[in-house]
Amino acid sequence: MRRAAEPRAPDELAAAAEGALAAPQTEPVDVEVAHAEASREAVALPMAPAPPEVDAAPPALPEHTLGTPASPAPDPPAGAAPASISAPEPASPSAPPEGPAVENLDADLDDDDDGATYESLVALVASLPDENLSESAPASGERADRAAETAEEIEIVDLDQDEGGEAVERLIANAVVGAPVEAAESEPEAPLIDLDADEPRAPVGAPAGGPTPTASAEATRLALAAARGGVDEDDVTSFSVDDDDVSTPEARARLLAAALAHAEHQEARYRVPTESGAARRWKALAASLVFVLAGWVAAAPVKWVQPEPPARLDATTRARGIRTALLLQAQQIEAFRVEAQRLPTDLGELPARLPGLVYARSGNRAYQLIGYEPDGDAIIYDSTDPLPAFRTLIDAWAPPEGAP
Amino acid sequence: VTVPRDRRGATSSDVLVFLATVTFGVALLYPAWSARGFRDLVQRAIGDVEAVASAARTSLETSGSWPTPGPPGEAPPEITQLSGDGQPFGRSEYGMEWTTWSVVDSVEVQVDLVFAPGDAPPPDTGPVRRPVVRTIGGVGVHSRDASLLAELAQHFTGQTWFVLDTTWMLVLPERAEARARAP
Numbered sequence: 001m002r003r004a005a006e007p008r009a010p011d012e013l014a015a016a017a018e019g020a021l022a023a024p025q026t027e028p029v030d031v032e033v034a035h036a037e038a039s040r041e042a043v044a045l046p047m048a049p050a051p052p053e054v055d056a057a058p059p060a061l062p063e064h065t066l067g068t069p070a071s072p073a074p075d076p077p078a079g080a081a082p083a084s085i086s087a088p089e090p091a092s093p094s095a096p097p098e099g100p101a102v103e104n105l106d107a108d109l110d111d112d113d114d115g116a117t118y119e120s121l122v123a124l125v126a127s128l129p130d131e132n133l134s135e136s137a138p139a140s141g142e143r144a145d146r147a148a149e150t151a152e153e154i155e156i157v158d159l160d161q162d163e164g165g166e167a168v169e170r171l172i173a174n175a176v177v178g179a180p181v182e183a184a185e186s187e188p189e190a191p192l193i194d195l196d197a198d199e200p201r202a203p204v205g206a207p208a209g210g211p212t213p214t215a216s217a218e219a220t221r222l223a224l225a226a227a228r229g230g231v232d233e234d235d236v237t238s239f240s241v242d243d244d245d246v247s248t249p250e251a252r253a254r255l256l257a258a259a260l261a262h263a264e265h266q267e268a269r270y271r272v273p274t275e276s277g278a279a280r281r282w283k284a285l286a287a288s289l290v291f292v293l294a295g296w297v298a299a300a301p302v303k304w305v306q307p308e309p310p311a312r313l314d315a316t317t318r319a320r321g322i323r324t325a326l327l328l329q330a331q332q333i334e335a336f337r338v339e340a341q342r343l344p345t346d347l348g349e350l351p352a353r354l355p356g357l358v359y360a361r362s363g364n365r366a367y368q369l370i371g372y373e374p375d376g377d378a379i380i381y382d383s384t385d386p387l388p389a390f391r392t393l394i395d396a397w398a399p400p401e402g403a404p
Numbered sequence: 405v406t407v408p409r410d411r412r413g414a415t416s417s418d419v420l421v422f423l424a425t426v427t428f429g430v431a432l433l434y435p436a437w438s439a440r441g442f443r444d445l446v447q448r449a450i451g452d453v454e455a456v457a458s459a460a461r462t463s464l465e466t467s468g469s470w471p472t473p474g475p476p477g478e479a480p481p482e483i484t485q486l487s488g489d490g491q492p493f494g495r496s497e498y499g500m501e502w503t504t505w506s507v508v509d510s511v512e513v514q515v516d517l518v519f520a521p522g523d524a525p526p527p528d529t530g531p532v533r534r535p536v537v538r539t540i541g542g543v544g545v546h547s548r549d550a551s552l553l554a555e556l557a558q559h560f561t562g563q564t565w566f567v568l569d570t571t572w573m574l575v576l577p578e579r580a581e582a583r584a585r586a587p
């Protein structure tokens with residue numbers, strides 16, 4: 001993690017380093033900054049001599065415990081010389097160090113005051129002779145400078161040159177430190193199934209080398225359903241097409257049976273029914289007879305087929321109706337004469353006129369009305385001497401009794 | 405190419421027999437079906453005639469006069485509730501008409517004899533008859549279906565009606581109990 005740090009005064013940096021080393025590890029950012037600042041301070045401080053008691057009896061570790069997370073070494077107190085780090089004697093630099101031990105590299109790196117450099121620690125871990133031991137002081141100073149530069153380094157991101165937004169995502173990730181990190185769930189890879197090169201693999205609990213009894217029964221049932229002439233959707237049981245199922249012989253057998261049943265069902269749709277010639281002739285004859293019977297019933301229906309016929313007006317009833325019409329029209333003429341004291345010139349002068357009647361005047365006081373029956377016979381009403389048939393009809397609208 | 409054969413299914417002969425059977429059934433049922441429609445028409449016409457006659461008599465009793473006559477298919481202003489779709493004056497199968505007729509009755513009236521004093525009185529001639537005009541109503545049905553008109557005439561047997569050309573007319577006296585008879 002890169003953080004931009006503003007340069008501070010050496011006193012402030014020293015105080016910050018002491019405070020950071022004394023502070024708990026709950027604030028890693030401050031510790032890191034303080035670590036860089038403490039490294040800078042180490043440049044000005046003189047190299048402290050190694051404690052003699054440590055050189056007298058350097059503890060030897062039979063095993064390197066570097067990198068063992070199960071046994072992390074506790075952080076040493078700030079300013080204390082690590083007892084596990086032993087710098088070789090400057091008088092005999094060629095002698096290989098015996099018994100160098102590194103219990104905690106991070107703790108050792110934090111303690112730069114004892115003069116141990118990064119290279120020396122690496123050499124100790126790798127059991128190599130420390131060639132740079134004599135240059136530990138300047139190396140330590142350079143590393144402190146690099147750490148200070150690193151701490152003050154500011155990342156400059158050119159968003160225009162950013163392709164794919166990786167820099168932006170990285171910046172956002174840096175900005176949201178402390179937010180819960182979503183663990184990217186990688187989708188499990190689907191197993192590839194090569195059916196061509198696939199050997200029959202017996203599923204767990206199923207015998208290898210052929211379909212299971214359940215698959216055979218399913219195939220038989222589908223075949224029987226297809227032989228019946230149709231396979232409904234209910235006959236074909238649905239089964240999943242998961243990769244694990246398809247790869248099994250049972251699934252393949254069921255799939256094959258379903259395909260065969262579907263093919264049989266489709267073929268049955270196009271089957272042409274057949275019959276013998278005699279049956280065809282008998283059916284044709286029966287159809288012809290029924291057609292003739294239907295035509296006869298339509299042309300001359302039998303009595304039990306016919307409903308009640310509608311009413312018809314006979315000639316007598318129609319003639320009486322024409323007489324009634326003539327008498328009613330004559331009443332209109334008489335009413336006109338009572339009011340106008342004359343006969344109308346034609347029927348158009350009357351307020352009510354019946355169609356199909358002919359009006360003929362024979363003087364100032366007599367007239368005739370003529371109607372025609374359907375057969376063309378004329379029915380005449382003479383005002384001077386109406387026929388008796390008209391006299392009987394006039395009682396139809398006679399005034400009620402008691403009327404004036 | 406071998407066409408699969410099967411004894412199941414319908415052949416052309418089967419289809420022919422089926423069609424013949426259906427045709428025979430239609431020939432049997434069509435008259436009854438057609439008569440049923442005609443019966444419905446007759447019943448509708450009878451109901452319309454009775455509705456118009458009842459409304460006209462109600463108007464006569466309430467106002468003292470018959471409704472105003474109008475052309476076929478047009479309801480009088482006094483019985484406009486019978487106009488519109490589904491009403492007697494709104495039918496498309498036939499035309500309903502309301503009309504009135506004037507009839508003249510000869511009524512006996514007593515004539516007062518006038519003579520000068522000292523003259524011998526004229527011989528008593530008795531009462532004389534004078535014409536009196538009154539109005540009766542009429543409900544007409546216009547249709548080219550002679551069977552419909554005949555059905556109406558048959559249904560209203562006992563009342564005064566007549567059929568002229570394509571019109572059936574029912575005569576309505578002032579009172580329903582008036583002497584009415586079929587021609």
